[in-house]
Amino acid sequence: MLNRVKDDAATLAAEAAAFLRDHFRQDSIDLALVLGSGWASGADHLGEPLGEIDLEKVPGFSKPVVSGHGGRLLLVRTSGGRVAAIFTGRTHYYEGHGTAPVVHGVRTAASWGAHTLVLTNGCGGLNPEWPPGTVVLLRDHINLTGDTPITGPTFVDLSEAYSPRLRTVASQVDPSLPEGVYVQFRGPQYETPAEVRMAGILGGDLVGMSTALETIAAREAGLEVLGLSLVTNAAAGLSAGNLSHAEVLQAGRDAGPRLAELLASIVGAL
Structure with missing residues (x-):
């Protein structure tokens, strides 16, 4: 059963990659974002x-369900x-479809020939020295979803999940x-102040609802991963106000010009 699930995921990724090769008349890609x-x-x-092309x-x-996420694939x-x-949207684990749809874009990129993956997200910050608008390079992650996109006895080394290079x-x-x-x-609810304190005790600096599962799938596929987090708000319990998705979106809009310049410069150097 586990092998069949794994084979089905690989087959679907190969089908998506073949579709994109034909649509763009591009045999392979170098990187994905x-x-x-x-x-x-x-x-x-x-x-x-x-x-x-529209991702759907x-x-x-499928069409992204979260406000603030696009639904296009750009080449x-x-x-x-x-x-x-460039995937301008992602499927989140909290949508309830399991891990396979969450990492389908990663596996499609790998099947299309990518060797590098850039994952970005908006997140809550635990470090008071990182105000909203701060971009943080990910050096590691902690997966608290209780799940993984890998099935069967596939032992993937995550010692360097986020490429030092x-x-x-x-x-x-x-x-x-x-x-x-x-x-x-896991989400979709925001973390409680106690959960944020727990994350800090475990060694976390940032909290969110994406990225780790995609990184696991990327490393399984042999991709080098660069992770970039935009701090959109102080995590729960670390500021006077309550959390809202509107705040996350506004922080992204405020940081937009800098993010565009930074991401273009980094991608141009890869």
């Missing part, structure tokens, strides 16, 4: 446009001459970028 909350504004500045038209994908040629596929490249582009540990919760 997943743009999370606050990051989609930079999608049109990442390189020379080569085409686009691609096998295995561009970066300033460094790389061909990049890619983090060095990003740091050379912007030496002010701090590094931190991202904690993925």
Whole structure:
């Protein structure tokens, strides 16, 4: 049964990649990006446009259900001459469809030939020195979903889940970028103050509802991963106000111009 699930996921990713090869007339890509909350504004500045398609038209994908997430796949040629596929939306684990749809984009990119994956997200911050608008390089994660996209006896080394080489490249582009540990919760509810304190005790600096499961699938597929988090708010219990998705979206809009410039510079250097 587990092997069949694994085979079905691989087959669907291969089908999606074949569809995209035909649609874009592009045999392979070099890298892929997943743009999370606050990051989609930079999608049109990442390189020379080569085409686009609505994600829901691609096998295995569905229309994003979260406000602030786009629903397009863009193909561009970066300033460094790389061909990049840009996913402007993602499926979240809390949507209740299991892990396979969450990581389908990652597996499709790998099947299409990508060797590098850039994952971005909006998150809550635990470090008071990182106000909303701060971009943090991920050096590690803690997966608190209680789940994994890997099935069967597939033992993937996550010692360097987030590539030291890619983090060095990003740091050379912007030496002010701090590094931190991202904690993925299941969602969709925001974390309680007690859960945020727990995340800090465990070693977390950032909390959110994405990225870790995608990173696991990417490392299984042999992709190098660069993770970038936008702090959109102080995590629960660390500020006077309550949390809201509107606050997350506004923080992304406020940071939009800087994110677009930073992401274009990093992608051009990969």
